[in-house]
Amino acid sequence: MIRTDPETPDLFLTPVEDVFIRNHLGPHPRLDPATWSLTVEGLVERPLRLDFPTLRGLPHRRFTAVHECFGNPLHPTVPTRAVTNVEWAGVPLAAVLELAGPRPEARHVWLEGADTGDFAGESGLSYLKDLPLDQASAEVVLAHTMNGEPLHPDHGYPVRAVAPLMFGTNSVKWLSRIVLAADRPDHLFTTRLYTRVLPGESETRPVREKDVSSKLLTPVDGRTVPAGSCELAGYAWSSTEVTSVEIAVDDADWRPAALDRRGPDPAWQRFRLRHDLAPGPHRIRCRATDSAGRVQPLSGDRNAVHEIHVVAESGGRPSEV
Numbered sequence: 001m002i003r004t005d006p007e008t009p010d011l012f013l014t015p016v017e018d019v020f021i022r023n024h025l026g027p028h029p030r031l032d033p034a035t036w037s038l039t040v041e042g043l044v045e046r047p048l049r050l051d052f053p054t055l056r057g058l059p060h061r062r063f064t065a066v067h068e069c070f071g072n073p074l075h076p077t078v079p080t081r082a083v084t085n086v087e088w089a090g091v092p093l094a095a096v097l098e099l100a101g102p103r104p105e106a107r108h109v110w111l112e113g114a115d116t117g118d119f120a121g122e123s124g125l126s127y128l129k130d131l132p133l134d135q136a137s138a139e140v141v142l143a144h145t146m147n148g149e150p151l152h153p154d155h156g157y158p159v160r161a162v163a164p165l166m167f168g169t170n171s172v173k174w175l176s177r178i179v180l181a182a183d184r185p186d187h188l189f190t191t192r193l194y195t196r197v198l199p200g201e202s203e204t205r206p207v208r209e210k211d212v213s214s215k216l217l218t219p220v221d222g223r224t225v226p227a228g229s230c231e232l233a234g235y236a237w238s239s240t241e242v243t244s245v246e247i248a249v250d251d252a253d254w255r256p257a258a259l260d261r262r263g264p265d266p267a268w269q270r271f272r273l274r275h276d277l278a279p280g281p282h283r284i285r286c287r288a289t290d291s292a293g294r295v296q297p298l299s300g301d302r303n304a305v306h307e308i309h310v311v312a313e314s315g316g317r318p319s320e321v
């Protein structure tokens with residue numbers, strides 16, 4: 001779900017109408033901000049019920065972040081990830097927690113959406129996720145704005161959580177309840193699905209931080225391009241800064257691409273490399289490494305090296321869409 005419109009193959013910000021929509025439960029709620037409220041309860045000194053104007057009136061933070069779906073949790077090997085880059089604005093969770101006053105025993109933050117329904121054979125579910133209190137406090141924002149507009153109903157209007165360094169599954173839409181607790185909740189979406197064992201580890205952990213990844217967007221996969229000098233470009237991202245992207249054309253060695261720095265926001269980073277394409281078919285691959293030293297695997301995982309196929313034609317014009 002990267003925009004591949006031939007006019008704008010590689011916009012830095014993904015237009016809202018191009019952002020994927022992922023819902024696990026029944027028809028999604030249409031919430032009225034006049035009656036919506038957010039409760040903060042559990043291990044807090046002052047349980048709260050915040051209405052929309054109150055939340056909207058708290059100081060907000062604006063930032064750009066990669067918004068990436070982990071992929072279907074029922075079929076972890078099928079590559080069903082989708083990725084976008086979005087500008088959010090909202091109230092830091094820490095500000096709301098400060099109003100409620102977490103008790104010393106509080107260790108975990110539970111985030112619950114207003115949607116309910118059935119998934120994977122379980123019925124009467126709500127959409128519930130949880131994060132360690134310290135991490136949630138440092139990272140999570142209660143977003144009311146997406147690319148400068150109020151959230152679209154499909155994306156969680158009026159308020160959703162955004163965990164900018166994590167997979168989208170943690171960013172609870174239609175946020176209605178925050179619970180502070182001593183333990184993690186045992187729930188389909190927290191402890192039974194969305195868990196994994198990372199390469200080189202033996203323990204199962206929840207799906208949280210994004211993996212290192214990259215996608216080639218220029219030229220567009222499957223196209224015919226003029227032979228000769230060609231710009232190969234795309235975006236790379238991870239939960240930490242991406243420090244290098246390499247590109248391999250056909251069976252040639254990996255060559256480093258020029259890479260933009262990430263800046264203060266966890267946005268995706270543009271990479272590019274000029275390459276002389278001989279006439280004929282080509283396979284082009286890209287591979288990112290992040291500052292934690294993680295490298296995209298060649299195959300087998302959902303963040304495996306991305307490859308595109310193009311045909312270079314001498315004296316030809318680029319193919320029309």
Ligand SMILES: Nc1nc2c(c(=O)[nH]1)N[C@H]1C(S)=C(S)[C@@H](COP(=O)(O)O)O[C@H]1N2
Pocket residue numbers: 019020021022023024025068069070112113114115127154155156167168169170171172173174
């Ligand atoms: N309440 C609620 N929040 C949710 C979900 C959901 O089904 N219900 N899906 C999650 C998943 S898996 C993803 S990838 C993102 C998708 O956000 P989007 O639909 O705004 O792109 O929302 C997350 N938050």
Ligand SMILES: [Mo]
Pocket residue numbers: 022068069070071168169
């Ligand atoms: Mo997702």
